[in-house]
Amino acid sequence: MLHVSVLRRRPGFCLEATFAAPTPxxxxxxxxxxxGKSTLVNIISGLLAPDAxxxxxxxxxxxxxxxxxxxxxxxxxxxxxxxxxxxxxxxxVSGNLRYGEKRARAAxxxxxxxxxxxxxxxxxxxxxxxxxxxxxxxxxxxxxxALLAQPRLLLLDxxxxxxxxxxxxxVLPYLEALRDQLAIPMVYVSHQxxxxxxxxxxxxxxxxxxVLAQGAVNEVSLRPELQSVVGPDLVGxxxxxxxxxxxxxxxxxxxxxxxxxxxxxxxxVPLGSRVRLQLLARDVILATQPVQGLSVRNALASxxxxxxxxxxxxxxxxxxxxxxxxxxxxxxxALRALxxxxxxxxxxxxxxxSTRGHAFRLAAGP
Amino acid sequence: xxxxxxxxxxxxxxxxxxxxxxxxxxxxxxxVLVAWIxxxxxxxxxxxxxxxxxxPLVLPPVAVGYVLLxxxxxxxxxxxxxRSHFGIELAFTTAGAALATAVMTFPxxxxxxxxxxxNVDRGLEEAARTLGAAAVDRFVSITLPLMLPGILAGAVxxxxxxxxxxxxxxxxxxxxxxxxxxxxxxxxxAMQSPSGDALALRLxxxxxxxxxxxxxxxxxxxxxxxxxxxx
Numbered sequence: 001m002l003h004v005s006v007l008r009r010r011p012g013f014c015l016e017a018t019f020a021a022p023t024p025x026x027x028x029x030x031x032x033x034x035x036g037k038s039t040l041v042n043i044i045s046g047l048l049a050p051d052a053x054x055x056x057x058x059x060x061x062x063x064x065x066x067x068x069x070x071x072x073x074x075x076x077x078x079x080x081x082x083x084x085x086x087x088x089x090x091x092x093v094s095g096n097l098r099y100g101e102k103r104a105r106a107a108x109x110x111x112x113x114x115x116x117x118x119x120x121x122x123x124x125x126x127x128x129x130x131x132x133x134x135x136x137x138x139x140x141x142x143x144x145x146a147l148l149a150q151p152r153l154l155l156l157d158x159x160x161x162x163x164x165x166x167x168x169x170x171v172l173p174y175l176e177a178l179r180d181q182l183a184i185p186m187v188y189v190s191h192q193x194x195x196x197x198x199x200x201x202x203x204x205x206x207x208x209x210x211v212l213a214q215g216a217v218n219e220v221s222l223r224p225e226l227q228s229v230v231g232p233d234l235v236g237x238x239x240x241x242x243x244x245x246x247x248x249x250x251x252x253x254x255x256x257x258x259x260x261x262x263x264x265x266x267x268x269v270p271l272g273s274r275v276r277l278q279l280l281a282r283d284v285i286l287a288t289q290p291v292q293g294l295s296v297r298n299a300l301a302s303x304x305x306x307x308x309x310x311x312x313x314x315x316x317x318x319x320x321x322x323x324x325x326x327x328x329x330x331x332x333x334a335l336r337a338l339x340x341x342x343x344x345x346x347x348x349x350x351x352x353x354s355t356r357g358h359a360f361r362l363a364a365g366p
Numbered sequence: 367x368x369x370x371x372x373x374x375x376x377x378x379x380x381x382x383x384x385x386x387x388x389x390x391x392x393x394x395x396x397x398v399l400v401a402w403i404x405x406x407x408x409x410x411x412x413x414x415x416x417x418x419x420x421x422p423l424v425l426p427p428v429a430v431g432y433v434l435l436x437x438x439x440x441x442x443x444x445x446x447x448x449r450s451h452f453g454i455e456l457a458f459t460t461a462g463a464a465l466a467t468a469v470m471t472f473p474x475x476x477x478x479x480x481x482x483x484x485n486v487d488r489g490l491e492e493a494a495r496t497l498g499a500a501a502v503d504r505f506v507s508i509t510l511p512l513m514l515p516g517i518l519a520g521a522v523x524x525x526x527x528x529x530x531x532x533x534x535x536x537x538x539x540x541x542x543x544x545x546x547x548x549x550x551x552x553x554x555x556a557m558q559s560p561s562g563d564a565l566a567l568r569l570x571x572x573x574x575x576x577x578x579x580x581x582x583x584x585x586x587x588x589x590x591x592x593x594x595x596x597x
Contacts, residue, residue: 100497
C-alpha cells in the first residue's frame with residue numbers, strides 16, 4: 001500500500017490530500033492542471049517537503065513530520081520520470097541508463113540493463129545523444145533510466161504531455177508492458193481520462209488541492225465528482241469484461257460484462273483477454289419498449305436505480321445492467337416524455353462503435 | 367626563475383606565459399567555489415561578498431598591488447607566516463607576480479563560471495538525486511561537466527588578460543628581468559630607454575598576436591565543448 005496524508009500551504013495554493021492505494025499496480029493522480037498533482041508527486045519523491053503529514057510505502061515511513069522523519073531523495077529508491085524527461089545532455093543514452101544503475105545497491109536489484117533495453121526497445125538508441133531523440137524516445141530512455149535505479153516505486157509526471165498526440169503510441173504500449181510484466185508500483189499523473197482508462201488500476205481524483213474521490217477506475221467513473229473535472233461529455237461508466245468471441249472481418253467483438261454480453265467494435269485484442277471500456281453517458285440511449293429496425297447493436301434489459309440532475313441542465317440516469325452500473329445522460333424533456341422513475345425497467349441501447357476500449361490485464365493477473 | 371639568457375622579448379614572453387598559467391592554476395578551483403557560493407548559497411552579507419570579489423575590477427591595479435604588498439610582503443601578516451612556516455616568498459618573485467595577476471583576473475573568471483552555473487538546469491540535478499546521487503556526487507557527475515564551457519571560457523579569458531597585467535604586478539612583484547619582467551613590463555621598460563623603440567614595437571606586436579590567439583582559441587574551445595555536451 002502507498003499511504004499519503006499531507007498538508008502543504010503556500011500563498012495562493014493549499015494542498016491537503018489523503019489517500020491510500022494498493023500496490024503493485026498503477027495509481028493515477030487525475031485532475032486538471034493546477035489541482036496539485038505535481039506537488040503531490042514531488043512530496044512523495046521527497047523533492048518537496050510537506051508542512052505536515054506522512055508518506056508511507058508498505059511498512060516503511062518515508063516522511064513523517066511528527067516524528068521528524070524525512071528520508072533524503074537520493075536514498076528513497078523512488079524513480080521519477082519527469083514531464084520533460086530531463087536526460088543528461090552530456091551523456092549518451094547508454095550513459096544515462098547506466099547513471100542510476102551504477103548507484104543502485106546490488107542487494108536491491110530487480111531488473112537488469114539488457115532486460116530494460118529489450119522491454120523498452122532501446123537497443124538502436126544506445127549510442128545516441130539525448131538531443132538526437134524524438135520526444136517519445138526521450139521518455140522511453142527516461143523510463144529505462146529510472147527503472148535501472150532499481151526503484152520500489154516509480155513516479156510518472158505526465159510523461160506524455162510534451163509529446164504530440166499522434167506519437168504517444170511510441171510510449172503507451174511500453175507503459176502497459178511495464179504494468180503487466182513488472183511488479184513495480186507506479187504513480188501516474190495525468191489530466192487525460194483516456195490515459196487513466198488505459199493504464200490505471202486505482203484513481204485518485206484531485207481538485208484544487210483536495211482529494212474528491214478515490215478507488216478502482218470503474219468505481220470512480222460513476223462518481224458525480226468526476227463530472228466537474230472531465231466535463232459532461234466525458235462522463236461515462238467504465239466496465240471490465242472478457243473477450244468471448246471475435247469477428248475479425250467486421251472488427252467487432254463480444255464481451256461478457258457482468259451477467260450479460262456486449263457487442264463492441266474492437267480490433268487487435270486476443271480472445272479471452274480482459275478489456276476495460278468506457279460507455280460515454282451521452283452515447284447511451286434509453287427505451288421503455290423493445291425497439292426494432294435500429295442500427296444499434298446492443299439492447300440490454302436494465303433497471304433505473306437513480307436519477308439526478310447534472311450541473312449542465314441535463315439528467316444523469318443510473319442503470320443496473322446485469323449487475324453492472326451504466327450511466328446515461330438525457331435531457332429533461334426526454335426524462336419527462338419517458339416518465340422514468342427509479343425501479344423502472346428500460347432497454348439500454350449502446351452502439352458497438354461508441355465504446356472506447358483497451359485490452360487490460362490486471363496487475364495481479366497471470 | 368632568474369638569469370635565463372636569450373633575447374629580451376623571448377624572456378618576457380616565456381615569463382608572461384608562466385605567470386598567466388600559474389595565476390590561472392591558483393585561482394581556478396577557488397573561482398569555481400566562489401561562483402558556486404554566489405549562485406547557490408543564501409547567507410547574510412552575500413551582496414557584500416559579491417562586491418568584494420568584484421573589487422579588483424574597479425580598483426586601480428596599483429592599489430591592489432599595494433594591498434598585496436601590505437598583506438603578503440616579507441613583514442606583512444600573511445607574508446611573514448608563509449615565510450616562517452613554508453619558506454614561501456611572494457613579494458618580488460615570479461610566484462608573487464602570478465598571485466597579483468590571479469587577484470586581478472579573479473572577477474573575470476568568477477563571472478564566466480557563474481554565468482555557466484546559472485544556466486545549469488536544476489531539474490537535471492533533481493533527476494540525478496532521484497537516481498541515487500548525493501550532493502558531492504551530483505556536483506561532480508552533473509553540475510561540473512555542464513559548467514565546463516564556462517569554466518574553460520573563464521580560464522582562457524583570465525589567462526589572456528593575465529598575460530597583460532601591469533599595475534598590480536609591478537607594484538607587488540617589481541620589474542626584475544627574468545623573474546617578474548613580463549611582456550607589458552618589458553614593453554614599458556623598453557619605452558623608457560632611448561634606444562628601445564624597435565624592441566618596444568616588437569613587444570607590442572607580440573602582445574597583439576598573443577591576445578588575438580588567446581581569444582580565438584577560447585572561442586573554438588568553447589564551441590567544441592558545447593558540441594560535446596550536446597547543445
